[in-house]
Amino acid sequence: MAIDPSAILTGRAPGRAPIGVILGIVFASVCLIVILAFDAITGGASFVVGLSLAVLPVAVWLPLVLALDRLEPEPPNALIFAFLWGAGVAALFASILNTLGLSLLTETELTGEEEGWYIVATFGAPVVEELLKGAVLFGMLWWRRQELNGPTDGVIYAAMVGLGFAATENIQYFIDAVEVDQLGYVFVLRAIVSPLLHPLCTAMTGIGVAVAALAGPGKLRRRAPLYGLLGAIALHSLWNGSTKFGIGGLAFAYLVGFAVLIGLIVILARDRRRIVQLIGHYLPLYGPVGIVTxxxxxxxxxxxxxxxxxxxxxxxxxxxxxxxxxxxxxxxxxxxxxxxxxxxxxxxxxxxxxxxxxxxxxxxxxxxxxxLARQPRPPAPTWGTTGFGPPTRP
Structure with missing residues (x-):
């Protein structure tokens, strides 16, 4: 049987199709189609506007997220599944559960509509949304732990989930904004001021899951994902709850989010250095067999x-x-x-x-x-000034 290099590099057994990922992509796509169809029916002409504007932040941030994944690229089908999970599964079920929560509060006259919205946004939605977004990361920890080789992987998958969720959620926000003539304000708030809210929150779950994936049996493996999820919920709740306190509250939440972003950048930089050190430590063992110089x-x-x-x-x-x-x-x-x-x-x-x-x-x-099968035409360049040279024959 011929061995497929792509299967090996994506962690699959050679000759075995990624059935689980394919089924997951199909299911998530169906969920996305359902929520888009609902938005199209209820939004009418505003749906086109909402969809067009929701795509813009994704077009900006998706390449930047993928740029973080260059040293040890993740399987494309897994990245697609993560994005579709956020855009389809998490967005659809979060919309249903959040709406049910609001109905429970208002229809039973426990709160007024405005107060009910605030309670759901501050205490209900963060729990529901972060659990749903994080579910795919917990699933990877259980079934695809080998794909989580460090904090960078956790952040990459979490960011893909968050970008997908934010894109779908923004469509409805933009549709509602068109109807009340506040599209410019909502677009600035959602696409410019806080485009990374969902990726940033879910990244905390991603780091917790990645730590657990690298840890041996023990308390750290069990607790790290929970700590990450709680951090994601807390950050999400802080952001949503800050809207009640005007510019000051929003500025405080933004400052906390910015500090978390800087922390993530530091973690990713250290993780890249860790991977380079592992290459330098382990690969010289393969020098004698002629595959590394x-x-x-x-x-x-x-x-x-x-x-x-x-x-x-x-x-x-x-x-x-x-x-x-x-x-x-x-x-x-x-x-x-x-x-x-x-x-x-x-x-x-x-x-x-x-x-x-x-x-x-x-x-x-x-x-x-x-x-190495052919000699360079043109001759291999000299990269002495950068310290790099073409691989030599063993």
Missing amino acids: HDDLRMLSTLPGRRAARAWARAAGGRPAERAMTDYQQAATELALLHQRAGAQRDLDPHGLEQQRQYLVWVMQQARAAF
């Missing part, structure tokens, strides 16, 4: 070095060689992370880890043979 290690340690190597491979052998270089880089990174995961998590299956290690080594061998 000193030049390779320097190339793998920086994003500019990786880009330069892909450019060299394309000049040498066209797109197939460039694709092989990309596979080599990803397999090398996954191999280093696999070693780290095997050392930290004592409850993992040793046979499964060894099989995955052999698969990754095979991918590196095949990819290296592919991008």
Whole structure:
């Protein structure tokens, strides 16, 4: 049976289709279609305006989120599923549950409509929405823990969920704003002032889940996801509740959110350094088998070095060689992370880890043979000024 490198690099057993992810994408897509159809029917012509404006923040922030995922890219189908989960499943069921909560408060005359909205927005919606958005992350922790190799992965998946949720939610907000002639104000508030509210809140759950994925058996694995979820709920509740206190309340909530954003940036920067250190620590073990050289290690340690190597491979052998270089880089990174995961998590299956290690080594061998198959035309560039050079033959 031919071994598919893409299956190995996405953590699947070779020859097995990602049935679970495919079914998840289908289900989430159906939920998204349902909520879009409802908005189209109830919003009329305003739906087109709402949909168009809701897409704009996604077009700006989605490339930036994916740019964080360059050192160890996540499987595209998993990223699509995360986005659709937020846009479809989480948005649909949050809308239903939030509406039911408001109805319970107002129709039983426990509160007035305005006070009911505030209670739901401050105390009900954050719990409902963060639980629904975080559900896919908890699912990954249970069924796809190998995809969570650090805080960066948790943030990436959480941001995809949050962007999807925000896009769908914004459609309804913009439709309502058109009807009361406040579209400009609502667009500024939703798309400019707070476009990262949902990704930022859910990122806290993502970090908690990622910490648990790397931890060995014990309290940290059990508690980290809960702490992350509670942090997401608290931040979301703070933002929604601040609207009652005018500019001062909004400024305080914005300051807290900005501090959380800076904290996330620091965590992501440290995580990138951690991955580079793992590459430098574990991959020299494979020097004797001829799949890693000193030049390779320097190339793998920086994003500019990786880009330069892909450019060299394309000049040498066209797109197939460039694709092989990309596979080599990803397999090398996954191999280093696999070693780290095997050392930290004592409850993992040793046979499964060894099989995955052999698969990754095979991918590196095949990819290296592919991008070294032709001599560079034009000759390989000299990158001495940047410290990077083309991989050498073993």
